[in-house]
Amino acid sequence: MQSFDDRPDGLLCIGEELKNIPFSIKRFYFITALDNEQAVRGKHAHRETEQCIFCLRGSFQLELDDGKNKENITMNDPSHGVLLGKLLWHTMSNFSQNCVILVVASDTYKKEDYIRDYSEFKNLTTNN
Numbered sequence: 001m002q003s004f005d006d007r008p009d010g011l012l013c014i015g016e017e018l019k020n021i022p023f024s025i026k027r028f029y030f031i032t033a034l035d036n037e038q039a040v041r042g043k044h045a046h047r048e049t050e051q052c053i054f055c056l057r058g059s060f061q062l063e064l065d066d067g068k069n070k071e072n073i074t075m076n077d078p079s080h081g082v083l084l085g086k087l088l089w090h091t092m093s094n095f096s097q098n099c100v101i102l103v104v105a106s107d108t109y110k111k112e113d114y115i116r117d118y119s120e121f122k123n124l125t126t127n128n
Contacts, residue, residue, distance in 0.1 A: 001080070001081065022050070027107065028105065029103050030100060031100070031101040031103070042090045044116045045090070045114075045121050046087070047115060048086055049107045050105070052081040052103070053084055053102070054075075054103075058096035059074060059094075060094055061093050062082060065090075067125025067126060
């Protein structure tokens, strides 16, 4: 994303589909009210849907797992997103107070696109 520091009048962050976001955006959603210290989100992968995730306010930990490698990223800059590609297990945790997450997705919600069982995910990534 592009960001423009216009302080004291704020920071403007701009993202465009097919430019900064590598797909046409079919859906977006916000995650808020993450006040429970034990909250964990995600815990799944997608068969076909791609997503970009942003932390608009506060911070959280994003754990990524492609079946072979794991990476842990601290999300705390609204101008930097992470591409969640196909067959990428992702888990979000350790949310700061007032954390706000934005996710943009390449497709509408389809229950059958979700892989919620980690063993199934491992089998799919091992065989690819």
